[in-house]
Each structure stands twice: as structure tokens, then as C-alpha cells.
Amino acid sequence: MDIDLKELNLDELKSLQKQVVKAIGDFEQRKRDEALNAAKAIASEHGYNLEDLMGDGPTKKSKSKAAPKYAHRENPALSWTGRGRKPAWVIEHLESGKSLDELLIK
Structure with missing residues (x-):
């Protein structure tokens, strides 16, 4: 051309x-x-x-629940993963002058 x-x-x-x-x-x-x-x-x-x-299709992402890292010493049913807001019992523990390390699950 x-x-x-x-x-x-x-x-x-x-x-x-x-x-x-x-x-x-x-x-x-x-x-x-x-x-x-x-x-x-x-x-x-x-x-x-x-x-x-x-990866453009529908995908299901399931969030795995984190294992508890802290537990209440008198009531082990109360636990906390260390993520998100601190539960009231953790705040009370810290306000009494104690360490968060005391609540660690061993």
C-alpha cells in the first residue's frame, strides 16, 4: 500500500x-x-x-478466630485475644496497678 x-x-x-x-x-x-x-x-x-x-470469581474468605492470649484469673471463661478493645475485666486489672503479663495464658 x-x-x-x-x-x-x-x-x-x-x-x-x-x-x-x-x-x-x-x-x-x-x-x-x-x-x-x-x-x-x-x-x-x-x-x-x-x-x-x-481470582476474579467469587471467593470466600473465612476469618479464623484468634486464640485467646489472656484469661481472667478467677473466671477462666473470660478470655481475650489481645486484639481490639480491652474487656472491662482487663481494664480493671490494669487500673489496680497490675501487669497485663499476669493475665497471659501459659
Whole structure:
């Protein structure tokens, strides 16, 4: 394809430029679509969905409960992981001048 750009006026050059930009965008989109379809086909051959493999699918994240780190000395049913707000019994213990280390579960 030979185009003599020197023979085109400014409007024709700008029009050609717009057409080239659009053609490049269309070409790149086609190539992306082809690659995506090929990846989906390979994932399907192995019994998977591409979205699940890429992490875009629904995921369930279960939060594991932290093990208690501190326990009330008189009532062991009262415990605290050391995360979040301090329970009232921990605050009372600390306000009485005692150390948090005394409540550590050993």
C-alpha cells in the first residue's frame, strides 16, 4: 500500500491519522479478544473457568478466630485475644496497678 503523503492536504492527512488510530485500536482489541478466548478455551479443557483461575470469581474468605492470649484469673471463661478493645475485666486489672503479663495464658 503506497500513499504519497506529500500530495494530501491537511484535512486529508488529519482524516487519515484518525483512521489509522482507530484501525490500530480495533486491531489491538481483536488481538486481546483472541488471546482471551484462547485462554478461556485452555482453562475449559482443564475443567476450570478462567475467572476463577484469575481470582476474579467469587471467593470466600473465612476469618479464623484468634486464640485467646489472656484469661481472667478467677473466671477462666473470660478470655481475650489481645486484639481490639480491652474487656472491662482487663481494664480493671490494669487500673489496680497490675501487669497485663499476669493475665497471659501459659
